[in-house]
Amino acid sequence: MSVTEAAAAVDDLFRRAVESPDEIDDPVLVDWLADASDSLGPVVSKEDARVLRLAVRLARKLATYWSARPGATLPEWRNGVDEALGSRGWEVQLDLVMNALRHEPDPGLFEEAKTRFRAARFEEWMEGVGFEEWAIGRGDR
Numbered sequence: 001m002s003v004t005e006a007a008a009a010v011d012d013l014f015r016r017a018v019e020s021p022d023e024i025d026d027p028v029l030v031d032w033l034a035d036a037s038d039s040l041g042p043v044v045s046k047e048d049a050r051v052l053r054l055a056v057r058l059a060r061k062l063a064t065y066w067s068a069r070p071g072a073t074l075p076e077w078r079n080g081v082d083e084a085l086g087s088r089g090w091e092v093q094l095d096l097v098m099n100a101l102r103h104e105p106d107p108g109l110f111e112e113a114k115t116r117f118r119a120a121r122f123e124e125w126m127e128g129v130g131f132e133e134w135a136i137g138r139g140d141r
Contacts, residue, residue: 003048003100004112007093009036010055014089017062018080024063029056045103051095058085058092090120105138107131 013032017024036052037044044052065084066072074080081089094116101109110131117125126134 003040003096004108006036006040006048006052007096007112007116009039010093010096013055013059014062014081015077017059018066018074018077018084021063021065021067024059029059032056032059045099047099048096051092051099055092058089061085062089087120087122090116094120105131105135110134 009032013024033052033056036055037049040048062081062084066080072080074083094113097109097113097116100106101113110126114125114127117123
């Protein structure tokens with residue numbers, strides 16, 4: 001699994017915490033953390049390990065919040081993350097992508113960072129700038 005897939009796995013964990021909060025318990029979170037860590041490779045950086053542990057804590061908060069609101073209706077699960085955690089709920093995925101982009105610049109990660117930044121910060125990042133231009137500015141190319 002790539003870092004993009006790991007960020008999507010965080011999305012899925014949060015979706016499950018909003019839609020089925022009673023299914024989010026310690027064994028599920030332990031298994032999710034192990035799978036997510038394994039998916040990032042044989043050696044997970046301290047930065048990424050910290051971010052994954054934060055994802056587990058936030059999923060637990062989401063599940064607690066939504067289990068206290070049975071039958072709550074939302075237009076989409078993302079609204080449930082926004083209501084319970086605010087933009088902080090989207091920082092986890094952004095941090096995973098930005099960590100990877102910092103260490104292994106890639107056009108796909110660059111585009112993913114733009115998307116994740118917009119979701120977490122409600123503003124554009126590198127709007128109108130392409131990967132090549134950004135990489136040159138960093139001194140990568």
